[in-house]
Amino acid sequence: MISMDIRSMCQPEIESIMIETFKEPKYRGAQIFKWLHERNAQSYDEMTDLPMRLQKKLYELYPISPIKTITTLTSEYGDTNKYLFAMDSHTIIESVLMRYEHGNTVCISTQAGCRMGCRFCASTENGFFRNLTAGEMCAQVYRIQRETGQRIDNVVLMGCGEPLDNYCNTVRFIGLITHPKGIGQRHITVSTCGLAPQIIRLAELKMQLTLAVSLHAPDDEIRRSIMPVAFKHSLSDIIDACRTYICYTGRRISFEYALIPGVNDETGHALMLSCLLKGLLCHVNLIRINAKSSNSKQRQSDEKDYQKKAAIFVKILVRNHIPVSIRRSLGCDIQAACGQLRAKYINEA
Numbered sequence: 001m002i003s004m005d006i007r008s009m010c011q012p013e014i015e016s017i018m019i020e021t022f023k024e025p026k027y028r029g030a031q032i033f034k035w036l037h038e039r040n041a042q043s044y045d046e047m048t049d050l051p052m053r054l055q056k057k058l059y060e061l062y063p064i065s066p067i068k069t070i071t072t073l074t075s076e077y078g079d080t081n082k083y084l085f086a087m088d089s090h091t092i093i094e095s096v097l098m099r100y101e102h103g104n105t106v107c108i109s110t111q112a113g114c115r116m117g118c119r120f121c122a123s124t125e126n127g128f129f130r131n132l133t134a135g136e137m138c139a140q141v142y143r144i145q146r147e148t149g150q151r152i153d154n155v156v157l158m159g160c161g162e163p164l165d166n167y168c169n170t171v172r173f174i175g176l177i178t179h180p181k182g183i184g185q186r187h188i189t190v191s192t193c194g195l196a197p198q199i200i201r202l203a204e205l206k207m208q209l210t211l212a213v214s215l216h217a218p219d220d221e222i223r224r225s226i227m228p229v230a231f232k233h234s235l236s237d238i239i240d241a242c243r244t245y246i247c248y249t250g251r252r253i254s255f256e257y258a259l260i261p262g263v264n265d266e267t268g269h270a271l272m273l274s275c276l277l278k279g280l281l282c283h284v285n286l287i288r289i290n291a292k293s294s295n296s297k298q299r300q301s302d303e304k305d306y307q308k309k310a311a312i313f314v315k316i317l318v319r320n321h322i323p324v325s326i327r328r329s330l331g332c333d334i335q336a337a338c339g340q341l342r343a344k345y346i347n348e349a
Contacts, residue, residue, distance in 0.1 A: 006062040007036050007135030010175060022057060032058075038181055040142040042067075067139040069147065083144060087112070087136050091129060093160050095140040103153030108140040110170055111161025116193050117228040118214075120258060120289060123160045132161070134172035141177065156189040158212070163190050164198035174207065185209055191256070196233045199241035203248040211245055212254040212285075213238065217264050218272035226263065235276065246281045253280065258287040259309050261302075270313045274320040284317055284324040286310045 006014065015029030022028070031049055035041040043064060044055040070084040070092070081097040093109040114121070115128035137157075145152050155177060157163040163170045170190065178185050185208040192199065193214045202211070215238075217223035223230035242253045255277065259265040277284070288306045310326050317324040 005065040005133060005135045006032070006058070007064055007138055008133045008169075008172060008176070009033075009135075010172075011179070017062075021061070022054060024054060028054065033179075036064075037138065037142075037176060037179055040146045042143075042146070065133065065135050065139065067136070067143050069143065072147075081144075081148075083140075085140060085143065087132065087139075091132075093132070093140075095144060095159055097144050097148065097152075104148075104150055105154040105156060106141050106144055106152050107156045107158050108137055109159035109161055110137060110157055110163040110166050110173075114161045115165065116162050118193060118216075119226045120216075120260060131166040131169055134169045134176055137169070137173040138176055152183065154187045154189070155183055156191065156212075158189070158191040162193055162195065164192045164195040164202070167198050167201065171202070171205065174209070189254070193227060193229050194233050194238040195229070196237040196241040199238070200244050203241075203245040206248050208249065208251060210251065210254055211242075212256055213242060215255045215273075216258050216260070218269050218276055222264055222269075226260065239276065239280070242280065242282070251281075253282040255282055255284045256287060257284055257313075258289050259306060259313070260289050261305065265309045265313075267312055267316070270316040273313070274316055274322060277317075277322050278320050280322075282322065284313075284322060285327045286313055286324065287327050 009017075011030060011033040013029075014032050015026045018024040018029040018032075019026055028050070032047065035047045039046075041047055044050065044058050047055065050058075066086075066088065068086040070086055072084070073082045074080070079099045083095045083097070085093050085095060087093060091112045093112050095109060096107040098105045098107065109132065111131050112129035113127050114124040117124050141152055141155055157170065157173075174185070174188060174190075177183050178188065189210040189212050190202070191212040191214060199211065199213075202209075214227075215223075215235075216226060217230075217235075220230055220234050223235065245251070246253060257264075257273065273284070288303075288310075307326075314324050314326065
C-alpha cells in the first residue's frame with residue numbers, strides 16, 4: 001500500500017510540512033509545488049532552487065512516487081499514443097494521448113484494474129488491484145506532457161477503473177490538476193458507470209466538470225445483463241442523481257451509449273432511451289463497440305451496421321430534442337479505444 005506521497009499534497013499541505021517537519025520557511029512549499037505541478041519535475045534533484053540538505057531530507061521522508069514508461073504504442077494514423085506505465089513493481093496501468101483539432105486530450109486511469117465488471121470492457125477482466133493516489137493520476141498527465149513536449153489541454157478520467165469508486169483521490173486529483181496555472185475545471189471529464197450516491201457527493205462540490213455517465217442501456221433489465229453495477233443502482237436512481245448534479249452545477253450531463261449488436265441497438269431501444277432522457281439537460285455520445293482484445297470473443301461491431309443503427313438513434317433522439325453525436329473512435333489499432341485498456345498487457349503477461 002502506497003502512503004500519501006508529496007505529489008498528492010496541495011500547496012498549503014506542503015507549506016505546512018516545510019514549517020512543522022523541516023523547520024523551513026513557508027515559501028519552500030510553494031517552490032516544491034511549482035516544480036511538481038508546473039515544471040513536471042520527476043525528482044528532487046531537478047529542483048535546483050532547493051538546498052541540498054532539504055533535498056536529502058525530502059528523499060528520506062517524502063519520496064516521490066515513481067512512474068516508469070514501459071512501452072509506448074502509436075496509432076498508424078498518428079493521432080493516438082497509448083502508454084504502458086509502471087507505478088511500482090506491482091502496479092501497471094495504461095494512459096492514452098489523443099490529438100484533436102481543438103487540442104491534446106489525455107485519458108488517465110484512476111485505479112489499477114476495476115471491480116465494476118462491465119461485460120464489454122477489458123479493464124475489469126483481471127480484477128481489481130488497488131486505487132491510484134491523486135499524485136499517481138497527476139503523474140500520468142505530467143509524464144506524457146514531459147515526453148511529448150506538448151501542452152495537455154483536456155483530461156478525461158476514462159481509463160482503467162471507476163473514478164467515483166476512488167472518490168477521495170479523484171477529487172484530490174481534480175484540485176491538484178486545476179491549480180491556477182493548470183487545466184481548467186471545464187476541461188476535465190469524470191466518467192462513471194453510475195454510482196448514484198457519489199454523483200450526488202460530487203454535485204455538492206459545485207465544480208464545473210463534465211460528468212460522463214456510462215449508460216449503455218435504456219432500461220434496467222438490459223443494463224443488468226451487461227453492467228453488474230445496475231443491480232445496486234437503478235436507472236431511476238442514476239437519473240435522479242444526474243438531475244441533482246445539473247441542479248447544483250448547471251452543467252450538462254454526457255451520457256455514453258455503446259451500441260452492442262443484438263443487445264441495445266434496435267429502434268425500440270432508441271425510443272426507450274428518448275423517453276428516459278427527455279427534458280434532461282444532457283448530450284448523448286453514441287459509441288461503436290470495440291473488441292476487448294485481439295483474442296477476445298467480443299468482436300468490433302460491423303462498421304456499416306453500426307453507422308446504420310447509429311443514424312436511427314440520432315434521428316429519434318434529435319426528434320425528441322436530445323442532443324446527440326457519434327463519437328469518433330481513436331486508437332483501435334493499438335487497443336487504446338473505449339473498453340480496450342489493460343487488454344494488451346494482460347494478454348502478454
